[in-house]
Amino acid sequence: MEDKPLNLTEYGATAQPVVNGLALARVVATSHDHYLIMTETGQLAATLSGRLMNLATTATDWPTVGDWVQVRLPDNPADGAVIERLAARQTVFTRKVAGRRSSEQLVAANIDTLLLCMALDANFNLRRLERYLAVAAASGAKAVIVLTKADQTTTLPEQLTAVASVAGTTPVVVCDATQPAGLSELTALMRPRLTYAFLGSSGVGKSTLINRLAGSDALATQAVRAADAHGRHTTTARQLLRLPNGSLVIDTPGMRELGVIDADVDASFADIQALAQHCKFRDCTHHTEPGCAVQAAVASGELTAARLASYQSLKAEQAVNLALRGKARENAKIARMFGSKKQMKTMMQAARHRRR
Template sequence: MTLLKLKQEQLARLTAFGWNEQREAEMGMYGEYEPARVIAQHSNLYRIVTGSGELTAEVSGKFQFEAAARSDYPAVGDWLAVKELPGESRAIIHAVLPRRSAMIRKAAGPMVAEQVIGANIDVLFIVNALNDDFNLRKIERYLVAAWDSGATPVVLLTKSDLCSDTAARIADVEAVAPGVPVHAISALQGGGIDALASYMRPGSTIGVTGSSGVGKSTLLNRLAGEELQQVQGIREDDARGRHTTTHRELFPLPGGALMMDTPGMRELQLWEADEGREEAFADIEALALSCRFRDCRHESELGCAVKAAVQDGSLDSRRLGSYRKTGRELAHQARKERAVSQRLKKNAAKRQPAAGRNDRSVED
């Protein structure tokens, strides 16, 4: 499979969804298959785009057998190696190409497992509304996941038409998001939308994440110039929205960029995001370098530069509290993961002797 062998029409269709020479090289080991990208997921069925057009797909039996975890399965945004079924509008997924980025959270429920929200995202819009649902601590959590994903985070403060002091809110967010662009917009009225043009590069994938009711679908419709997603209002008593988007989907935009809309999340549970935490709290990490002790916990130790910053007012105590909370959460999650891993190893070890005895009895 080479770019020259692909028909011009097929190549144009794939290129519109981000296909490039790097992906072409990765397909080299899958010469018998066709490239495709996941544009939507409905349970175990996937909607994909190939050079031939849109198809429905599912993973092969071998893929299911070899998948070690749910996160090994395709996610929206993934590039795939597939085999189209002749005479049908279906295909079989045989492999997932390497992910350049992946936004991951802990799967809902008691099971210790990761869930891929979206893959191969270049820019991640973290959306928070400028109404009663405005929450700096929530933005911090999303920034941890965003930095850990490998995508470039951008904070969008929507519904600016409902805020009387937008500049102050922007300053508040910039204080907890060092180095991250922050834009106040009104997707409904179009205010501030022009500032997003620099992110809309042809072939780039932009993820949109945030709670329900913050205006993600309204933003998508504004940028697309048409109503791609249905929009519902928010509850006036608590400024919270109802779920409008029910699944993740990748939409081409007029300028050539792609936008991934995702369902609103009531709570973002972090997953193995130590590096993301360091990036999201880079200001605290920088202060910690001046602490007297390298293993300083920033609580009651002498010579703690972080506590000193809180005392002199240069660091908000609530931000330090958020830093500690995410640290405890990630440590607790790591302990649970180790416990599950150890249990699986023990179960495997228990089965091994029995298998050995069975083998010997056959030989005898």
């Protein structure tokens, strides 16, 4: 990453009001509650102000890689900057944290294009790709499907046909990092000052692609396991890099699990939505209702049972996670106002006692 002064328009900055005494900066790396920001004078370490920490109640209230922030610059650069304000996001990519918790995790913000990476080896999985497309559709960013490791497949035409069956209008590019011109399709679509986030499960080769695009080993990589083509979570902290062609890229940790909360499932299953327009009942769930056009399409072979099952599974998962997130936000609000539910009940009982 760069550490020399430069115009922040090179990092995608657009005109926006800045409070007197503060400076504009972009978050280029995060690790827990520590931040690295790019300012007009170069890179600085940064921490959150007490005010910002007190106002934050959910994960989305904290800065993440790609965010634009307003900071108080130090007199001595060694002291680090203080992040005072978080600018409104143009786009944001989130996921549910792994496991049973309903918490939401910020992945990256202000992304122009999400590059959804899937390897053409044993990692190839259409159901996972459908999940990524649903989350990408809700992010506000454009999406491009990036098929990696083309050197490790002998069935590329069949795989491209399978991807086309779920991609809809989303562009698809194929990459082979072992060949000199193996990234030509990818580099042709990347533009200066625009931000691209590489997303994909561990082992699909995101860091390898970025290193090739950067022309250096900017990111560490590890070999994947031969047994299942999964990686070892090489990338543990998100970071934003500026490529030689002026494009901005964000590498993200490999995701074994991508829980859906903010997802546009209907948009990524436009084929099922089109069929549903002909169902007998407007609220048809496409299970056992009579006159279901979607089930009829499955019976005729127009739609695969696996794709319908994926759609129904994602819709059900999203409904559960949205309900859990609502409860989590309510609990966070109670904790902020009263400390705990027990303390809230105690204060309410005291208030009722005073009114008697």
